[in-house]
Amino acid sequence: MTPAEVNWRTLLGIRGFRLLLTTRLVGQFGDGLLQASLATYVLFSPERQPSAVKVAVAFSILLLPYSFIGPFAGVFIDRWSRQRILVFANLTRSLLVVGLAVIVATGRQDAMLAVAVLVVLGVNRFILASLSASLPHVVQGRELVTANAIAPTAGTMASVLGGLTGVLLNDAVGGGTRGSVCVLAGCLIIYVLAATIASRVPRQELGPDDATTSETFRGVAAGMADGLRHLRARRPAARAIGLVMIHRVVFGIALALTVLQARGTLHPSDPTAALGAVTLATGAAGAGDALATINPSSLYGIAEADLVGGQVLSMSETVPASLQFIQSGQLRALAVTTSKRISQLPDVPTITEATGLPNFDVVSMFGIEAPAGIPKPITNKLSAEIKTILQRPDVQDRM
Numbered sequence: 001m002t003p004a005e006v007n008w009r010t011l012l013g014i015r016g017f018r019l020l021l022t023t024r025l026v027g028q029f030g031d032g033l034l035q036a037s038l039a040t041y042v043l044f045s046p047e048r049q050p051s052a053v054k055v056a057v058a059f060s061i062l063l064l065p066y067s068f069i070g071p072f073a074g075v076f077i078d079r080w081s082r083q084r085i086l087v088f089a090n091l092t093r094s095l096l097v098v099g100l101a102v103i104v105a106t107g108r109q110d111a112m113l114a115v116a117v118l119v120v121l122g123v124n125r126f127i128l129a130s131l132s133a134s135l136p137h138v139v140q141g142r143e144l145v146t147a148n149a150i151a152p153t154a155g156t157m158a159s160v161l162g163g164l165t166g167v168l169l170n171d172a173v174g175g176g177t178r179g180s181v182c183v184l185a186g187c188l189i190i191y192v193l194a195a196t197i198a199s200r201v202p203r204q205e206l207g208p209d210d211a212t213t214s215e216t217f218r219g220v221a222a223g224m225a226d227g228l229r230h231l232r233a234r235r236p237a238a239r240a241i242g243l244v245m246i247h248r249v250v251f252g253i254a255l256a257l258t259v260l261q262a263r264g265t266l267h268p269s270d271p272t273a274a275l276g277a278v279t280l281a282t283g284a285a286g287a288g289d290a291l292a293t294i295n296p297s298s299l300y301g302i303a304e305a306d307l308v309g310g311q312v313l314s315m316s317e318t319v320p321a322s323l324q325f326i327q328s329g330q331l332r333a334l335a336v337t338t339s340k341r342i343s344q345l346p347d348v349p350t351i352t353e354a355t356g357l358p359n360f361d362v363v364s365m366f367g368i369e370a371p372a373g374i375p376k377p378i379t380n381k382l383s384a385e386i387k388t389i390l391q392r393p394d395v396q397d398r399m
Contacts, residue, residue, distance in 0.1 A: 011147055016138030016205055017148065021151055023086060024131050028155040030190035031124060032162020033169075034319050035099070038117060040170045041104050043178070043259055044275040055256045061117050063252075072223060073129035074215045082206040083198065084086045085130045090195035095125040101184040106242045107177060128155075134206035160282065162190075171272060253282075318364050319344055337362040343397035 011017050077085060100116045139147045168177035231238040258281050264375070267274040307315055316337070323344060325331040325350055335354040336342055339361035340374060351360040368386060370379070390397055 002089075011139065011150070014143075016139055016201060017135075017147060017199060019201050020131060020134055020138060020206075021154065023090075023194050024128075025158040025199060026190060027090060027124075027127060027194040028159040029162035029165075030187050030194065032159040032164070033166040033183055033187040033190060034120065035394045036163045036166025036170065037104070037158075037180045037187065039163075039278075040167070040175065040183070040275060041177065041180035041272075042109060044271040044278075045180075052260060053258050059252060059256060061114055072217060072220050073109050074125050074133070075217055075220060077126065077130045077133050078208050078215055080208075082134045082208070083203050083204055085126060086134075086198035086201070087195050089127045089130070090122050090191050090198065091124070093120050094191035094195070096120045096123065097184055097188045101181050101188075104180050105178060108184065116150070117167055124391075130206075135241045137205060137207045156236055160285075164279060164283060167275060171275075173275065175272060245278075254295065285368075 038058075043055065044178075096116065096119055099265060100113075100120060103113050105117055132148075135147050135151065166183045166186070170183050171181050173182045231241060259278055262274040262281075263271065266277060306311075319336070319342065322331060324335075326333050326345065327374040333345055333348045335351045336345060337347050337351055337360065339350065339352070339359075341348065341350060351357055351362075368382075370382065
């Protein structure tokens, strides 16, 4: 069994994590339905031809809640019961979807539609922030790292699946305004289901608790300013975040151009075909996101890459994994955790020498595993051969 399988099984065995993950998946599936409904109404309606300005405004509305509401969401979720937020916020946005459906049914594409969408997406931002803040209350230790990696990625995939489902549902009921309203009706049902699932979590299980430090608007703004100063003083971290920003901008431009090309050039008189072309492109992006979850290295390897790149300030790692970076000057070894200095790094002090902490001795233990039920003679043969190999001087020097 691989470590990933162990982590998956361990996480799914935790009831609180299962409920949080299901709430996220169901809710973000509904988000995909919502976005599909709005996209078919605004950008792929047979009655309307989108312009570059309309596409730019649509993308801006999608991103504004994440850019402006997201950083300040913690001010509220650190004061209110997060379980209550997940329940009532999902119910609230289900009611807001009713109003949004009325606006769509009347054929309006003005400021009222923009404000309604902004409000719905703003509530959605609070829900996602509450889900992330709740994870440490149901998952601890090393599993939390895996949970933080799995949950958002799975949510993104659920959103893509919801979008594809919304496109198919819209087409099945005849498309146009009627199709968009029908998809919004499905979205309403999904949001109510997400609220129902969240209600099964005990009210106090997700925090905040007495150990939670409540943020303030001023504190968040000051933290953002400190973050900018931190990046200014640490160029590798600033470059990494700058590359992410550039990637997001380029991706957004590419997606907007895809919509314009599909709707105005490839299929100007066939919005259904144009929507299919954009759906194919979006599905490819979702497939890429899914492929990114295939772990090419261990979590420690990823963390060590962040350490070399300047995104992580320090970490504890085994000597074989970090020796090449230390010898090349990319990392600096501060101390070793063994009771005596090691031959590979003779100039690096022990923890006891560096800090004065007496009798500090921590060593890594490695094991070799085989499938369950392996015959005893084979086990004995493997054990004897491994013991012989480990006694070789060249192997001991490398280890």
